[in-house]
Amino acid sequence: MKTIAFFNNKGGVGKTSLVYHLAWMFADHGVNTIAIDLDPQANLTAMFLDEERLEELWPDDEHPDTVYGAIRPILRGIGDITQPEVQRITDNLGLIAGDLGLSRFEDKLSDAWPRCHNREESAFRVMTAFHRLIVDSVQDGTALVLIDVGPNLGAINRAALIASDQVVLPLAPDLFSLQGLKNLGPTLREWREIWTELTHKAPPDLSVPKGTMLPIGYVVMQHGMRDSRPVKAYQRWMDRIPATYREAVLDEPPGAALKVSNDPYSLASLRHYRSLMPMAMDANKPMFFLKSADGAIGAHQEAVRSCYQDFKILAQGIARHAGIAML
Ligand SMILES: Nc1ncnc2c1ncn2[C@@H]1O[C@H](COP(=O)(O)OP(=O)(O)OP(=O)(O)O)[C@@H](O)[C@H]1O
Numbered sequence: 001m002k003t004i005a006f007f008n009n010k011g012g013v014g015k016t017s018l019v020y021h022l023a024w025m026f027a028d029h030g031v032n033t034i035a036i037d038l039d040p041q042a043n044l045t046a047m048f049l050d051e052e053r054l055e056e057l058w059p060d061d062e063h064p065d066t067v068y069g070a071i072r073p074i075l076r077g078i079g080d081i082t083q084p085e086v087q088r089i090t091d092n093l094g095l096i097a098g099d100l101g102l103s104r105f106e107d108k109l110s111d112a113w114p115r116c117h118n119r120e121e122s123a124f125r126v127m128t129a130f131h132r133l134i135v136d137s138v139q140d141g142t143a144l145v146l147i148d149v150g151p152n153l154g155a156i157n158r159a160a161l162i163a164s165d166q167v168v169l170p171l172a173p174d175l176f177s178l179q180g181l182k183n184l185g186p187t188l189r190e191w192r193e194i195w196t197e198l199t200h201k202a203p204p205d206l207s208v209p210k211g212t213m214l215p216i217g218y219v220v221m222q223h224g225m226r227d228s229r230p231v232k233a234y235q236r237w238m239d240r241i242p243a244t245y246r247e248a249v250l251d252e253p254p255g256a257a258l259k260v261s262n263d264p265y266s267l268a269s270l271r272h273y274r275s276l277m278p279m280a281m282d283a284n285k286p287m288f289f290l291k292s293a294d295g296a297i298g299a300h301q302e303a304v305r306s307c308y309q310d311f312k313i314l315a316q317g318i319a320r321h322a323g324i325a326m327l
């Protein structure tokens, strides 16, 4: 089983939409997939589930079947994680539901990180909660876990990232995204280095993730571009992506003047799918499964087909990096 986080500290680049569509695409190609919503905004959960199911998941009191419910005993200091029920979306697609309450875990996670240096078992239980929650919840046969996180470099994301084997970086071709990479790259390396040291201090009987968080590449999300912006400005940021990715994320020299179009770290450039996205949200399904009954008529049908191809090629690229077979 491989766990892949989709991460960028720049908000609104399209991380959640990407995780949602990729999870469906992998499942459609026979990959037993679980998506886990570790962003306290819980947008991924809202994309997967209709309002009735959300109301059932998030009643006024306890939330046993969300990530928050699962870690609540740790938060209250009365025990270890419990196992949330995985929300079945299809036979081979499941969701571990998010929760706004998850934000209450931030302080506990901040406090646990330095305490791991003192070999404190309780601190390791807190730091590994997401990893253990994933391992406990997935059934045999789950090949892939996709993790959605919020747009920051906080303690929740650090814990989510140490539970990740690999990382995909969705980014927009603009100043903010490239600046974001400059913070994100060194932070990922620091988290990896410190966690590798800390794993030697962990209790031997606890399931502890390796914290590999290997960056496998980036996805350029072109929907973030404003139509009014001159093409030249957009092209300028596009052209800087390969070198910035190498320097900031991989800690390598910028390399020859590569373009995104021939950069092996470029996993895909995704277009703005315009009205398909709101249509998909209304229909509670991915854009590439929209039918005429959902409103995808006329030119939309061709757009749906090409959207399917875009996500299929991206999923195949990620599968190759992750060593996962797609049908
Ligand atoms: N390829 C696309 N085409 C059209 N619209 C898109 C595309 N990708 C994302 N969007 C839209 O952009 C907005 C932001 O997307 P999304 O919520 O996925 O971003 P995010 O990076 O997860 O945000 P946050 O940082 O808040 O978690 C949403 O309204 C979404 O519908």
Ligand SMILES: [Mg+2]
Residues within 6 Å of the ligand: 015, 016, 017, 039, 043, 149, 150
């Ligand atoms: Mg999001």
